[in-house]
Amino acid sequence: MSSGELAALSSPTRNAISAAHRVVVKIGSSSLTTAEGGLDENRLTALVETLAARMAKGSQLVLVSSGAIAAGIAPLELGKRPKDLATQQAAASVGQQALAHAYAASFARFRLTVGQVLLTADDVVRRAHYRNAHRTLHRLLNLGAVPVVNENDTVATAEIRFGDNDRLAALVSHLVGADALVLLSDVDALYDGDPRDGAAGPVREISAARDLEGITVGTSGTSGVGTGGMASKVQAARVACSAGIPVLLTSADLAGDALGSADVGTVFAATGPRLSARRFWLAHAAGAQGRLHLDEGAVDAVLRRRRSLLAAGITGVEGAFEGGDVVELAGPSGSVVARGVVCFDAAELPGLIGRSSHELPLEQRREVVHADDLAPLT
Template identity: 80%
Template sequence: MVNSAVGEKSPARKAIAAAQRVVVKVGSSSLTTAEGGLDHERLDALVGTLATQAEAGKQLVLVSSGAIAAGIAPLGLRGRPRDLATQQAAASVGQQALAHAYATSFARHHLTVGQVLLTTDDVVRRSHYRNARRTLKRLLALGAMPVVNENDTVATAEIRFGDNDRLAALVAHLVSAEAMILLSDVDALYDGDPRNEDSSVVPEVTSAADMAGVSVTSTGTSGLGTGGMASKVEAARVARSAGIPVLLTSAELAARALDGADVGTAFEATGAHLSARRFWLAHAASARGRLHLDEGAVAAVVKRRRSLLAAGVTGLEGAFEGGDVVELAGPSGAVVARGVVAYDAGELPDLIGRSSHELPPEQRREVVHADDLVAVR
């Protein structure tokens, strides 16, 4: 939905223009050549834009893809490798080149770069999550420019973010960002393939209705990255659900995007800013199992924000332990919430479906306490 008032910005664009702490994510295709290797001209242009914003007083965190793509040409590879070992080898070469290029380019603007490499383990584990949060915020306080990337050199298939769009959304919450900018090789979200003439730009996303009929791809067009429009839309959903507006556009329009200009697609924030713990529960932590709930328990947990009691549990999946994060699913099987379970999986079969007064005193505690619950959409 576009604001009909001439020259008036949407709430999302106003918020983005006013934001003083912004996470900017740039994709591989915007930093590298088609053959692999860094495109220093485009990297320098992006750095110049970010430096101008930093000089104006904004705090920026750059989430940058490109490590694997930057290692393709130096290693003589024909294209992006598919096997994990070669991807890690390319990342080990490309990450060094990428970090050096950023440090050199930002130094021309008298800005210091702090490289931060993350795997999902750094946000899935609660203690690591807190450490990453402290490190990033301290870098900003010291006036450095954090440059974040997934640690592709050591990340395995089991512990990968999968794409840096999701990583950017997690980082945006880690640093309490007021806006997130997603930069790619496409200038906006389209309702179809942007290469087709009959596809139209979706200028604003304020609700699910604005996404009706929109078809997005799960892979990028350049062949160098792992993301695609689907991953960007999902990253925008995660960020906006935590109160962070998002702008999606091309790297060439980065300067205008950061100024809140009428470019790209703006995603309006839909939820309040979540506490670090609740965001971690909702989006970062790995679920170790699943509890199935009856309709009454779903209403209590989701609508009334009550604790989950054994009486409302109808079944369970997984080999979780007390203190693990589990998903809570309704009768249809759809996940409605996530939370920290108080019992081991082996303890619950004798408890589920029973009222508290039917249980021994030592087993009358909540299955998942309200303070350790968060509804998911």
Template identity: 75%
Template sequence: MTLAGVSRTRRAVAAAGRVVVKVGSSSLTTAQGGLDPSRLDALVDAVAARCAAGSQVVLVSSGAIAAGLAPLGLARRPKDLATQQAAASVGQLTLAHAYANSFGRYSLTVGQVLLTADDVVRRAHYRNAQRTFSRLLALGAVPVVNENDTVATEEIRFGDNDRLAALVAHLVGADALVLLSDVDALYDGDPRVPGARRVTEVEGAADVSDVKAGSVGASGLGTGGMASKLAAARLAAAAGVPVLLAGSFDAARALGPADVGTAFAVTGPRLSARRFWLGYATDTNGRLVLDDGAVAAVAGRRRSLLAAGITAVEGTFEAGDVVELADASGAVVARGVVAHDAAELPALIGRKTADLPPDHRREIVHADDLVPLPPL
């Protein structure tokens, strides 16, 4: 396939001036858990070529825990958090050193950025991370990002680096996201089973409605699997970032003509940093269930949510918290900053604004503090 014959999405990925590239543990390590220098060098070759072509690249790299297994004498990825953190502590040094040496072959400087979910959930941390990435890229460095597994707890983990990559893609204002896997593309089932169909272009939800993606990587070294990659690709595409999912062994072509793997077309507008944070990065503390009219107004026309359109209140939250807005079936259609405490709302729901007490005659969620969400 030549570049002239590929989709508009692939052309956008190939021409992107700023690219986030994510690579998983299984693409960098051996079955025993140690780093595979030849695989890492091949990845760096592809990234360096893209940099030489004029693009800025942010590399989101798994592999710290896996890289720490062999030095600690561990036969497999540990399940308990404390041992995972210990392995990450050893492995992060190994991984960073390997990247620094490999990129050094091209006189490229590497900067390590370790993030926890708290760094994107908290607005001030989010903005600080943006400034750090911006300065690293302006200075010509290649940021290498990983979840800070040495300090992350179950309550603040991203869960997998695929979602982290999607969040970073928007945080840095990337023009494209490339997810590299140990599978060459998205399939509608297990690619190891005969009859699985390869999906080459995803224009919207209908193109992946029949996909049954697994949740665990085949190697046992990673945490994501195809399900997390699919979710991350759709998240990024919904927020205005085109995505290419390809095999790590095809990294040179994925970062070159982009004529391999599965391309995900943009399905939503590029959001401001604040609206992206509100819609996708921050935690929610409760849920408001809406009637059909309110769903149409909020999700379809991005109007403020009024008390008359609410049918139920779930969870415990305070004014100023972010809540989910859901339809009668439970599907989340938007997120927004609620203007009332949860304890106040039961007495207000279903009532017209004119019938409310004077001190409660305001929007429940104002349109300026609301982000409709496309189906994921």
């Protein structure tokens, strides 16, 4: 191992993850189930033993667990992961029961109580649901329970799916105010190329977005039982890091080291400040109902001066939204620079855009998006 790699394995980011009090751990389907479907009891038991050991040292843990659909494959004699939504939901309804029972029994050996929390994307897109999930998770932790979170595959449709539990883990990390996020899969680190290529090597630390330049990551898993891949893990890490949460990515086989000295895998340093729950929801969880196009002056006001968006700085409107909906704010190049809660209906704005406040009727002389309801994305 080179001196550079040794330095990376004793970095401030790794020290912060090792010392973290509240940790979210995400485990992938391929690390919990067999290729034929069904739970791998030995793997699940080993994971729980590692988590319990960390908790015995005073940490609080939230487990985001994949595996419900995969665990239902064998009992239903499906042969392989189903592709149609109805069969996926049926497999999940069987697999979730097996998964919850297995976790409850395994954690009980350490006198730990499990609380199952099933979420759909709708539960974080809708502000009221987001607050409810926040309260439930915090209460479980305060009661000493281990929240086990999974996407509610039995009712989730294509329109309201997270797509993978990596993104869900990043959202949950902020929901619970985590000090660190650990992503466990079947790959031991982020590589600078295809890990099956002998010339590729592990990337030990990502300190900024520029460190990812030139690194190609896949788009899907290779096990045949999961939906995530390295691309989804990197994106989830970037979401968490942008909200001030450091991330460690490694394989489930190295979970003990990951939750101990944190000297394995790839770490992603926190790149942004801790965000309020509302700003994080706006930036990463809420579903946008439309888009406002801004001139350069408005972009400067929103991003750098953190001012409210006024009608004078808007050049175009897209979508059929209502006042109170979340919309994207795009600059002259078309790239989205922020998200916010709009104060007008889409039908009202065409007559207002580009006009100064003194040119508008008194009842319309207000911010289109208030500064308190803005979340910059750059």
